[in-house]
Amino acid sequence: MSATNERKVVINKRLKGLPRDALEKLSQTELIDKIVQLEAYNFQLRNLLQKKLTDQDRNDEEYAVLFGKDAETEGVSKEAKVSGKLQKQRKFDWSSAHRRHVLLKITYFGWDYQGFACQEDSNDTIESHLFRALTRTCLIESRSSANYHRCGRTDKEVSAFCQVISIDLRSKHSPEIQLNAASLASEIDYCGLLNRVLPKNIQCVAWMPLRSPVYSARFDCVSRCYRYYFPRGDLDLAAMQAACDLLVRHADFRNFCKMDVHNGVTNYMRNLQSARVAAAGSEEQLSNTGYDMYYLEIQANAFLWHQIRCIMAVLLLVGQRKEKPSVISELLDVATNPCKPQYTPAIGLPLNLFRCDFRPTTTRNANHTATAVEAETGDDAMDTSVIENEPCSEASDLTDWIYSEENLQKLIENTQCEWTQFSVKSTMIRNVLLQLEDLLEENFKTKENVQEQVIYLQDSVKPRQYQPLLERKRCESLENRIEHFVKKQRLTVKGDDQETA
Numbered sequence: 001m002s003a004t005n006e007r008k009v010v011i012n013k014r015l016k017g018l019p020r021d022a023l024e025k026l027s028q029t030e031l032i033d034k035i036v037q038l039e040a041y042n043f044q045l046r047n048l049l050q051k052k053l054t055d056q057d058r059n060d061e062e063y064a065v066l067f068g069k070d071a072e073t074e075g076v077s078k079e080a081k082v083s084g085k086l087q088k089q090r091k092f093d094w095s096s097a098h099r100r101h102v103l104l105k106i107t108y109f110g111w112d113y114q115g116f117a118c119q120e121d122s123n124d125t126i127e128s129h130l131f132r133a134l135t136r137t138c139l140i141e142s143r144s145s146a147n148y149h150r151c152g153r154t155d156k157e158v159s160a161f162c163q164v165i166s167i168d169l170r171s172k173h174s175p176e177i178q179l180n181a182a183s184l185a186s187e188i189d190y191c192g193l194l195n196r197v198l199p200k201n202i203q204c205v206a207w208m209p210l211r212s213p214v215y216s217a218r219f220d221c222v223s224r225c226y227r228y229y230f231p232r233g234d235l236d237l238a239a240m241q242a243a244c245d246l247l248v249r250h251a252d253f254r255n256f257c258k259m260d261v262h263n264g265v266t267n268y269m270r271n272l273q274s275a276r277v278a279a280a281g282s283e284e285q286l287s288n289t290g291y292d293m294y295y296l297e298i299q300a301n302a303f304l305w306h307q308i309r310c311i312m313a314v315l316l317l318v319g320q321r322k323e324k325p326s327v328i329s330e331l332l333d334v335a336t337n338p339c340k341p342q343y344t345p346a347i348g349l350p351l352n353l354f355r356c357d358f359r360p361t362t363t364r365n366a367n368h369t370a371t372a373v374e375a376e377t378g379d380d381a382m383d384t385s386v387i388e389n390e391p392c393s394e395a396s397d398l399t400d401w402i403y404s405e406e407n408l409q410k411l412i413e414n415t416q417c418e419w420t421q422f423s424v425k426s427t428m429i430r431n432v433l434l435q436l437e438d439l440l441e442e443n444f445k446t447k448e449n450v451q452e453q454v455i456y457l458q459d460s461v462k463p464r465q466y467q468p469l470l471e472r473k474r475c476e477s478l479e480n481r482i483e484h485f486v487k488k489q490r491l492t493v494k495g496d497d498q499e500t501a
Helices: 002-006 020-024 028-052 061-066 067-071 078-089 126-136 183-184 190-195 237-247 307-319 327-332 370-378 405-442 453-458 478-487
Strands: 008-011 098-108 160-171 200-209 221-231 250-252 267-277 294-299 349-360 491-494
Touching: 098 126, 098 190, 126 160, 126 190, 126 200, 190 200, 190 405, 200 405, 221 307, 221 453, 237 267, 237 294, 237 307, 237 327, 267 307, 294 307, 307 327, 307 349, 307 453, 478 491
Parallel strands: 160 349
Antiparallel strands: 008 491, 098 160, 098 200, 221 294, 221 349, 250 267, 267 294
């Protein structure tokens, strides 16, 4: 344990291709071989991407260029080509455009998407839709020049009520007057403009002008709060809350996550600030049956990969009386239990990013500029130490969130449509359940009701004989994983006086 902490483990970044001086030394035959290899790899990527794209994606300009030759063979109309040329001719002139640094508050339902962050083999992510909208509305020139950071990176099917990004957007006003009341009142309607081109289940709620051009939604976020919704079923809620109380500490959570060692994550210390189980509705709405909805609300400075889903999986076992609340303390004792027991994380669909809290003044250097690599790598936040309330000696970099009445009304309308769709389905299913339960009672006089609402959250895994967590087969230790990736030359371990590659 101590040896790992004393050594610094970093990603061994490899160049994606040979540098120019190395290429110049290759013979003509070697260069031709390399070109053939790259073309074959490009062909494979195009085929993979074509299978992933929807019909709507294929009509986008960026993919029309990529699949231009295929489109010609499939007989794309001349009108589509002409309209594409006209669009290229009407490029926005960014040379005279003003920009301002802002926070954008985004809400989305993630169950139809492959996660928040862009992916090479999928176009169906929240971020992909967001950047297409930002580019289409000419609010940014490109992602690489937009000074972009995201607060959290949610996984496939995970939603967000309050995802926040920091970004440079086009402005009507010059920097020296951008924070004036008149300028703010007459500024571009960022949310309204984006929401007209975004899918209805991905919407911009508000924007905030920032005083610092380097304020980061990622690095200046001091806490993230998630909620995981679940039905009561036959769960022991008091035991689950007792287990939650044991989670609140600054500790090593390697046994409550999917270890991401190959990406250089070797520090699993996190400050879990609060965890509680609460009813999703008011007391009057509870029916005292297994169909009542509850949620786990959990807050920390930053979270590990699948950390909340792993925590929820263990809490469900505690609620089912298969484990005692004390198992939390035992799993957090990494000196005694350095290897994670094998168990399935709870599914991602009920999870959402509920709230984000930010420090008033950025800790970043005024000359610090965001890079694409920095925005993509690492955890949600690099600060994994215990965060205290910081005295605000300087003027805050934050201002107030700017809302639009018309935009909020439209958002409520869209969300009400979503609610109607799923509420109708839920009511129909509930009525069928009532009939089936009555039939079971009338025909077989069963003493106990079927209470298996929770099994879906456990990925429908129901073993015939339960094996306690601490008696299960263990995953590899952190030290073994680091050693494995060092041998693969994926990681480099740096000691005080030596470096091992």
